[in-house]
Amino acid sequence: MISTMLQYVIDALNLGSLYALTALGIGLLFGILRVINFAHGDFISVGAYTLIVPSTNALAVLYVGALPWPLVVVLTALSVIAVAMLSELVVFRPLRSSSPATLMIGSFALSFVIQHLILMVHGSRPKAVNLWPELATQVELLGLRVQKLHLVTVGTTAMLLGILTVLLRATRTGVEMRAAAEDYQMARMLGIRANAVIGGALALSGLLAATASLLYTAQSGIVSYQMGAPLMMFAFISTVIGGLGNLLGAVFGAFVVGAIEVALQATLPDQLRPFREAFVFTLVIAILLWRPHGIIEARSSRERV
């Protein structure tokens, strides 16, 4: 009994970590650019597809994915960051002064374009990718058999979260970013270079997306041109639960979503299991109704009178 519970906890932590990485990426961009980036899931897909040789063949041949892992991480991160920067130049910057609705549609269009560019190069069929098979072995932990990969996922996420927190709280760049996230215009009037802050946010967002893509691909073993969509939806839900604009809340929300998903998987009767995602999405709507600013209201989002 306890061991099953522990197993669930580890599963929830694992899922929550993946969602947290994605949610942070979305949250960072929302905080600074005020953009709801529908294309973030596709940044993840881009990261995954850099691992394989571009071709429409059904069988994927490892390309970058076959290199030693530090190189894999660096190259994947670079390619995702490049796509993020390009998106800024081509979509977000031209639309900077538009309404939130226009920005949303713009990121939706960007998502569509990226998805189909991937489709053009790689074809529409999902492909099997064998990334870091050595991590698929199991280790003993607290009397359980846990996949190394899951440990790596949770550990990497914790490390990245730690680094991000230090960056945002204790460095000059972090303070400037937080200022820009709260009041972009005032930050500029204090001499903060807008483009540098945005570039930094994009780079971080890209790094987070790349990490998520590597871990997700290693776990699922498949890449497909729409693979980022479910991750993005769940990450969105996490940010909504945590309150849009609240980074800590996004992480919290992510683990809540992971826990709910594992709980539903365990408790729902067989016939209802495929619908568990629908339950989670309904939850989003319910939460939006109950607390439009999220369960954890960002301190700064409360109106100053």
Add this chain to the structure above:
Amino acid sequence: MLLSVENMSVYHGQVRALRGVSLHVRQGETVSILGPNGAGKSTLLWTIAGALQPRSGNIVFGGRSITHLPSETIARLGLSTVPERRRVFSSLTVEENLRLGLWARSDRRAGNHDLHQILDYFPRLAERRRSLAARLSGGEQQMLVIARALLSRPRLIALDEPSFGLAPMVVDHVYDILRDWRERQNLTLLIVEQTATRALSFSDRVYVLRSGHVEQVGSPTEVCDAERLEEAYFGFPSSEARDRR
């Protein structure tokens, strides 16, 4: 001439907010901009700060044209703007807010000395150094934004309604501080105010704006003499005029 605005017109979409406005501020001067609501005072300040683009006209600061420069560049050139309603970063601490002012400097000299000096001068801010700026009172927040602006050692500070929403005693305090630092740092000040009295006693010259153009410009006494005229246009007498009656 430290700041020159030449024949500037600014539009909000199709609506014209400023028409052919010219303004000059000499080094060391304190200039006020007065006028009723909707006259375009804030628009003028925002355009100078780089947040709005004029449709025609130039702005020259320190011999350099800043008309189409972005806000952050203008700030780094030494033109610091304190917009209305005290825009502190409420999710940052008082100290973090202040440091942002320091970092706005283009010269890299160690700012810690200046930071201590400011904290000595503003003991209330020193007390609340590690609090979130959201927790400060209105008056304290106004001190914070002024301190923040001062830390960037600007050549010119532009303030938009520094007295807004503050009790009269607090406003007195704010102006005392401005007077003090004006001397210390040889500041040039450009102040937009709704309430004429304070600004008049504080400034070297006054511009009166109405419906997007400069109605009057002159020394405070010159403008004061035409106060009856102001009343008729603005519809409300200044408190001094009320007292005089």
Add this chain to the structure above:
Amino acid sequence: MIAPLITAPGRRLEAAWPLLSLIIILLLVAAATLWVNDPEIDQTVTEALIRLIVVVGMYLFIGNSGIISFGHIGFMAIGAYAAAWQTCCPPLKPMIMPGLPDFILHRSLPFLPATVIAGTLAALVAFLVGFFIMRLSGVGASIATFAFLAIVEIIYSNWDRVTAGTGAVVGIPVVVTVPIATCASIAALIVAYGFQVSSYGLSLRSSRDDEVAARAAGVDVFRQRLIALVLSAFLVGYGGALYSHFLGILSPDIFYLNLAFVTLAMLVVGGVGSLAGAVVGVLVVSATIEVLRRLEVGMDLNGMTIRLPPGSQEVLLGILMLLVLIFRNRGLTSSREISWPRRPSLHGSIDKRSVEQV
């Protein structure tokens, strides 16, 4: 320039011109198609007209309320399947969709009532969903509509006993032709125009432009949005019903991201704020898609064969949408209706651009 006739009938014509002009355009398109009499073109035009109904339905809600909805394709799915349940394949139905309730399992309804019932079902769902979602503000509501789309897709993909899941429903009678589609789309235009000139439409648009002011003026924003959502869902559901009787087969993945994007693109390209925008958008984008589709298949031009790689259709459509968003934000029609030509007057529209032009 035709001098305006200041007579009562002339005034009425002028007032109705935004609608009449669009109806005339559709009739011309239909007439041209029938005259050319090419089965492939018939297919393309019919599909475009059906999409027109859907996009007009979307416009009724999005254009008047200002809330971007990603979820209307969910209503289209509901309508499509509801119609199929009623008219489909008597011998097959109990086998592929055994979970359907008895009164529909062994019965078939004729096409017209089936489509109306389908639209009504979509409207009912919209009422239930909207009752909750329409309390949210702009961005929150949009995210909720996205969630709605995903929920519909998941339910319809997994509820095998009722929808045949990811396997296709086949054997739906294909009865929708160019004349039928044209009549239906004209009807949709009339409904949408009627709404936007009614007090409901005006009230809703006031909330689009300034929600606070509208509430202060006594507009029940929630109620108006809900009404618009329900009406728009009826139209979209009706379009879905027609769609299933055009394709002849159905599967849930038709009604997901791709179609949601294409229909939204049509509305944005044409102009989100006007009925003319919806029509122009559908016609322009459909034509573009058709050209691109032929280029993907391979076309001969002056002796050279041009073939675009598969997937380029969507990429180019996405780029087109981005270009419109960046350079011509209000769409090809600038979100204005087609007005009766008259001497230019001195009114201009006051643009509400934010002061922060960063």
